[in-house]
Amino acid sequence: MLKKIIAIKNVGRFRNSAATGNPQLAKHTFIAGANGYGKTTLCAVLRSLQTGDPAHILGRKTLGATDAPAIELLLEGGQARFDGTAWNATKPEIAIFDGVFVAENVHSGEVVDIEHKRNLYRVIVGDAGVTLAGQDAELAAESRAKTGEISTAGKAVQPHVPAGMKIDTFIALPETADIAAQIAAQARAVDALRQAGALRARPSLSEFVIPALPADLSDLLTRTIDDIAQDAERRLSAHLAAHGMTASGGNWIADGLGHADDTCPFCGQDIRGLPLIAAFRAVFSERYKALAEEIASMKASIARDMGDAALARLGTVAEQNNGNVEFWQKYCTIETPALTLPAEAVEAIRTLAVAAIGLLDRKAAVPLEPITPDEGFTAARGAYDSATAAIATANTAIRTANAVIADKKAAADAGDLKAAEAELARLTAIQTRHRADVSDLCATYTKLSGEKETIEARKEAVRKQLDAHTKTVVKPYERRINDYLAAFNAGFTITETKHAYPGGVATSSYQLVINETAVDLGDSKTPGDRPSFKNTLSAGDRTTLALAFFLAHLERDPAAAGKLVVFDDPFNSQDAFRRRQTVHEIMKVAGACAQVIVLSHDATFLKQVWDKSPAADRIALTIADHRAQGSKIMPVDLEHACRGRTATDIDDLQTYLTTGAGGLLDIVRKMRVVLETHCRTTYPGSFLANDWLGDMVRKIREGGATHPAQALYDEMDQINGYTSQYHHGEDMTDATPDQIDPSELTGFTRRTLRIANALQA
Structure with a gap:
């Protein structure tokens, strides 16, 4: 209970409200005052006392005053002081019906906007609902703040996210151990698909053709002619030696025999019966000639297949393969060293060819004698065998590489470039996602997202409780509002009272019913040609509705019995019937609460309430204008004040x-x-x-x-x-x-x- 207004200094019109004969207040306190004298200021002081918010007072500091606002009130439990910055005590048990209540909870001027609906919701659901709604609002605010933090964290991550990929998808990408290798392989696959035409035209690798000695070399070296007499052979050899023609004399003689008949083609003498000529004829028989020719042919074959030209072709194949390998390595994984021509192979082939020709030269000199390979040939043959084995290994690698190349060509022909590019982007994103700096950013984003999920879960739980509570109070509240509207003889009711969460905040809404027609409340943007709150209710109707909301809320307040209830000009723009009904309702409130204070600019209205109050529990005051001294609160005789002004x-x-x-x-x-x-x-x-x-x-x-x-x-x-x-x-x-x-x-x-x-x- 507020027992006394000791002093209000430097607030609004109150430079110092104290005046001579400042009495204690009563259970029924009536304060008269003209508009602009301080009634609204007094309500602001009591609202500040209720909430502890100094803004209600500081915003009304007396203009031109140098001293800070100061207030002293005597409560039932002791003094409450405001020292210019804060109260030393608060009194939450205060309910105030004034312009602020109306503007915050019901309407502002002619308009009902979202803030009115949000505040009215708190009026409807009562203290228990307000507690839940407060928790919901706090959690909603936390969620919005966390969303802001997440947005900031997301902006830090976003530059690293590939175009078209959602940030949550990016953050969820799994870490891969061999990602660099996968990216390289996929990049080659993408390039291959982009170069599919070039791949089709590009040849595979060529195998090395290994030059080999004739298979019958050994047989030729060891061959003899059994029907050639050894004596003839000896005679020929001795003749050639005697004439110094060991190296090539045999050919000269063989050529001459083609011109010999019975006489010598060189001297013309008769040669019939000569033993030496018989020996020549035996040696240079057709079989002898064939052997010599075979030796010469094999030498030519070796020179052709294993000579410089053949070896140059091997080098050409090696160079072509090197160029193709360099190309294909962009698209395939090919082991380069295994594909190259062994460095020692060319020399080994050349050495063996020289050694083999040497043996054939020896054979050509003594065609009738078998030639056995010497150590040089044997060593060359061993080096050659090693080289050919290495070339065979290279050819095996070439065949393997060609299989990979063939697969790549087929894949390029049948591949999906867009899909491959998407996969490359995904792999690149994985690599970026798990880079140390980006990983830290993602961890922050994930942490904040988890915190938001926790907040949302708590908010959902609170909201379920709030919804359940609201369902139990909304309809009874609506019915009680309509009861009050009927009591005030209003020509309208309300219906469809419900709640929702636009903007994440609990909000109430209702419709007006006029002439059995539902009318939406509308808002500031509602066109003037559409029925709404602002063009269907008179000023008196709007006041009546606001008072009905307040009374219904107070009636359902379980703590109402201990409250100080303040009415500031509750009767406004009303007819006589509503005026009398307002008096009746105030008296009902006074009987149910600890104290009622009624402020009004109309002394006759206060007189009507005064007349119904117990004489021992009432007091009348006035806020009087003392010009330079400001407004002062002092006793007034309502009987005298209203004399003649009934x-x-x-x-x-x-x-x-x-x-x-x-x-x-x-x-x-x-x-x-x-x-x-x-x-x-x-x-x-x-x-x-x-x-x-x-x-x-x-x-x-x-x-x-x-x-x-x-x-x-x-x-x-x-x-x-x-x-x-x-x-x-x-x-x-x-x-x-x-x-x-x-x-x-x-x-x-x-x-x-x-x-x-x-x-x-």
Whole structure:
């Protein structure tokens, strides 16, 4: 319970609210004050006390004041002080119905926007729901913050992610031990597919053709001619030796025998019967000739197959293979060393050929004698065998390489270039993903993502609880709202009250029902030609709806019995019936809570509530303007303040303004009574008890800028001029209603109520 407002300094209009005779507050406390005198400031002070938020006060620091705001309140449990920066204590058990409640939870002006729906949701679900909604909002905020961190981490990873690949897919790529080799192989495969035409045209490797000695060399070297007499052979040899023709004389003789008949082709003598000629004929028989020719042919064959030209062809094949290997290694894995011509092979072939020709030369010299290979030939043959074995090994490797090349050509013809490029990109991405610097970035992203998943799981659990709680309260709350609307005689109800989570925050929504037609609330962007909250409810309807929300929430609050409930101008733009119903509802609240404070610009409204309050539990105060000293809170006698300004007068004026009901002349007269009473009670030091409206206007005019009511002069002067013609006629009974323009009267009635603070400015 708030027992006393000790002082409010440098806040709004309160330079120092303390005044002489500052009384303690009561269970039923009524505070009257004109608009702009400090009622809203007082609510801000109590809201700050409730929440502990100093912004409600600091934002209202008195302009021009040098000292910091300072507040002292006496609570039931001791003093609460605000030292300019913070409270020494707070009082959460406060509920306030004022413009802030309406603007935050119901509507702002004529519009219901998303923030109103979010705040109203908290009103609907009560403290238990608010706790859950708070947890949900905190988790949603954590999730959004974590999303921001993830976004930042993702931006660090993104430059390393291949085009077209999602970041989560990139991070999930598995590490591969031999990735570099796989990338190299796949790069070759991609290049092969891009060069498929060139691959088809490129020849495979050629095998080395190994030059070999004639297979019958050994047989030729050992061959003899059995029918050639040894004596003839001896005679021929001796003759050749005697004439120095061992090297080539045999050929000369053989040629000469072709021209010999019975005489010598050289001397012409008769040669018939000569033993030497017989020997020549035996030696150079056809068989002898054939052997010599075979020896010569084999020498030529060896020179052709194993000579320089043949060896040069081997070198050419080796060079061609080297060029092809260099090409194919771009696309295949080929072992280069195994494919080359052994370095010693050419020399081994050449040496063997020379050795073999040497043997044939020896055989040609003595065709009838067998020739046995010497050590030189045997050594050359061994080197040759080793070289040919190496060449055979190279040829085996060449055949293996050619199989790989054939497979590559077939794959290039049948391959999918796009798929191969995609695989190469994937492998390259794997290598990049597991590079040390990128791996650290991915680890950060993964860690943050895991934390977000944990937050989301917690949020989901809280939201399930919140949904379950909301389902138990929404419909009963909706029914109670409609009960209040019916009690206020409102011409509408609400329906389809439900909740959702737009933007991740719990939010309520509802529809209006007018003439049995559902109307969406709309928002600031709703076109003016579409029915919505802003064009289907009057100002009085909107106030009534807001009050119904507040009362329904308070009614369902399990802690209501210990609360201080504040009403700031709960009656506004209402007809007389709603005014009386508002009084009734306030009294119900007062009976159910620890303390009620009602603030109003309309003293007659406060008087109506005052009259229903127990005399021992009530007190009336006013916020009075003390010019340079600011507003001060001081006691007021509501009975005196409302004398002559009855609640009925105000009710009648407001009823006429709302419905047009009432006698026109009667309304004119009551306008003067209301204004006169307002001026006497608001400015008691400026007007006498017997001053009438004309006197008051004159005094304000004469007082000029220093008169406390100077701001009212223009309006009061016009209203006085308008009403006096009907109030001061010589015969008042001659005044007839048809002499009064209803439209003009409506305008002056509204201006009268606004001056008297009975209508919101």
